[in-house]
Amino acid sequence: MERSGTTWTATTLRDLLRPPLPRRPPAPPVPRARHGPIGMRSAPISPLDRSRLLRVGAIDIVCSIVNMQLWWMGVTMLQGLNWLQEWHLYFDQTNFIFIANEPGTVKSKDDLFTLMKSRDFIQKYVDLIEGQEIRNIVEFGVFEGGSLILFNSLLKPKKIVGIDLKLPLEHLDGFIKERGLIDNVSVHYSTSQSDNGKVSGILDREFGGEPLDLVMDDASHLFEHSRETFINVFPRVREGGWYVIEDWTADYNDGAPLANLVHKIVDMGADHRVLNQIVINANFVAVRKGKAQVTAADLRDRLA
Incomplete structure (x- = not known):
């Protein structure tokens, strides 16, 4: 509410010159x-x-x-992001170091995690999902655990699950235990993203049938693997939830390029009941699920 000052009532010159009545006491201040x-x-x-x-x-x-x-x-995700350098983020009492395309130059340890995502990359994620309730998250491809821990700190989800082909990461498991994150951060190792049976079992146990709000595919970046993951996991995404394929321009000369899968998925956007929003930038392709209930069999036909 805005305050306003006193409204002064205009009086005539005659009123100003007329003396007060003798029997009327003066008005109180x-x-x-x-x-x-x-x-x-x-x-x-x-x-x-x-x-x-x-x-x-x-x-x-x-x-x-x-x-x-x-x-x-x-704005919670935007507040408190303390970038000490363009490549060094300090957030939630944890250091995150962007190491560009040179993995192995710096190793994650203690409260320091390496990232393959730049400041601009992270900002694009913030722009994508800010203002939305993100409760259940799955990340395929955890690298050294940096983005898994960062997104848990940024979004405060009910549950975030990482799935990776690599062997257990001692520093990541130790950090989760030390910070008391066991109940909401879970990592499953030695699991290929294209192993639909094993992945489905993990998601069933971790989420108990609850839909997913955000899926991030940052694993092999291979066409066949990524397609199998999309076919298997996208039906679990809730209406309005996001499925993100990172580094979609990657081409490892192992079969069809990942961009071919992106083109097929974008074509599905012609039916807004399946995909009601598509966001494409140099870092990722994000598709937002529509109202239609799609099955793995339906997606396999569409992406053949």
């Missing part, structure tokens, strides 16, 4: 408000007006709280 910005005068407020103002004020406060909560959902 108008009380001034004790509170408010310096130099502002306020007229007295009647009990009825005061009651109305209090009710309006209470409504404004409630609305402000609701709006603040909605706003906070959208």
Whole structure:
């Protein structure tokens, strides 16, 4: 609510010159408000007006709280991102180091994790999902665990599950245990993203039938593997949830390029009931699930 000053009533010259009636006592001085910005005068407020103002004020406060909560959902990820350098992020008492395309130059250890995602890459993810409730997340391809831990800190999901072909990472498992994240951060090793039976078993146990809000495929970047993962996992994504394929321009000369899969998936966007939004940039392709219920068999036909 905005405060306003006193409304002064204009008087005529005759009223100003006319002396007061002898039998009428002089009017008492108008009380001034004790509170408010310096130099502002306020007229007295009647009990009825005061009651109305209090009710309006209470409504404004409630609305402000609701709006603040909605706003906070959208900016929480942006607030507190302390980039010490363009390649060094310190967040949630953890260091994240972007090592570009030179894996092995720096190793994750203790409270330091390496990332293959740049500052701009992370910002694109923030722009994609800010203001949305992200409860259940799956990441295929955890590298050294950096993005898994970062997204857990940023989004505060109910559950985030990492799946990777590599052997157990001692530093990652130790960090999860030390920070008390066992209940909401889980990593499954020695698992190929294209092993549909094993992946399905993991998702069934971890999420108990709950739909997924965000799936990130940052694993092999091979056409066949990525297609099998999409066919198997996309039906588990909720309406309005996101499925992201990272580094879609990668071409490892092992069969068809990953871009071919992206083209097939984008073609599905012609049916907005299946995909109601598609976001494409140099780092990833993100598709948002529509209202239609699609099965693995249906997707296999569409992506043949």
